[in-house]
Amino acid sequence: MTSAALTATEQAVVQRRTVLVLSLGQVLGGIAFGATVSLGALLAADISGSDALSGLATASVTLGAALCAIPLARLAAKVGRRRALTLGNLFALVGIAVVILAAALRIFPLLLAGILMIGAGNAGNLQSRFAATDLAAPVHRGRDLSIVVWATTIGGVAGPLLLAPGEVVGQALGMPPQTGSYVFSFVAQCAALLLYVLALRPDPLLSAQRLARTAAAAVGETVADRPVVARYAIFAVAASHVVMASVMAMTPVHLSHMAHGAHGMEATPADVSQLVGVTIALHVAGMYALSPVFGILADRWGKLRVVLLGQALSAASLLFAIFANDQPWGVMSALILLGLGWSAATVAGAALLTEASAPALRTRRQGRSDSLMSLCAAAGAVLAGVVLSNFQYAGLGIAASVLxxxxxALSPLARSPRS
Structure with missing residues (x-):
């Protein structure tokens, strides 16, 4: 069965299998990324001997994703999603090996290089959500994308939970301290690579390209391209990601200040850890748990309306951050709403970008969107620290509200009968 000969029923069957494979790949790939986020800062602080340099680990992950997003998207456009995603897996595998070596040799620059390569692999994970739209029917595009986004939750939660058993395995294998959980990450990445190679067939992007050419030849016209709408979608996704990343990155610091008496609270270190852990867990749940709901709403209500719903949720979050930041419940409410706002805006924004782009331009713009999103988030996290130190948590909320x-304000750019 060739992709050009796919009937509507056959295409639906292939699409369901594609979404399943991509979702499983996200679970496996998320394990490695979750472990890196959890361990990277600890390893960086331990090897460098400075807590001030620990933030470079997170910056390296983000930079790796930003640098590889566009090249992987261009590669996908030429040879298909399967090869691009497997290349991302290979980057992550090499990165994991380099991180373990750097920990054994205690070489800080080598550690950052390994983490950067794991970040490059995460660029493939980001591309998976767009791969879910390649063969999706327009009426289900948001839903299919959101299912793959939701699958990220499992790997993202499982990765940190494997830290303790990973250390036991690592000690048994004679691995450097704090690197044991990378055993699970390496196995998960190998499984994801095999999954894509063996099961992501036919390739969704190559199939979609052939179907588009066949349809264009039969009808004599191509899918309309709406570059202004596409640019708005890229901006909306990037700006929403900056709002989320900047406020979320500074929340643990703010909660720590609260617990140490800045706002009259008294708490033990264990209480602080529990407060931070619960707050961030609720935030992550907000980011991913309802993504299928927002995907379905985007298909039914329209992508732009759900992007704006995301901004309403983010605005409510920032109001809590501004006016109720001296109470744990206020910060928790802010972080939950922040996650929900991010989910609505990024799911609908990614679907809007795909919908507004002609098939020949989609992957290129998707790569640009991922790259810009990662770079802006890194810059936003750095600037958020400056804002927090000078204007407190409320000032950070006010600054984020500008985006x-x-x-x-720019949403009229995306208003059209098909947006």
């Missing part, structure tokens, strides 16, 4: 206002 929310900008997304809403």
């Amino acid at each position: 929310v206002i900008a997304i809403v």
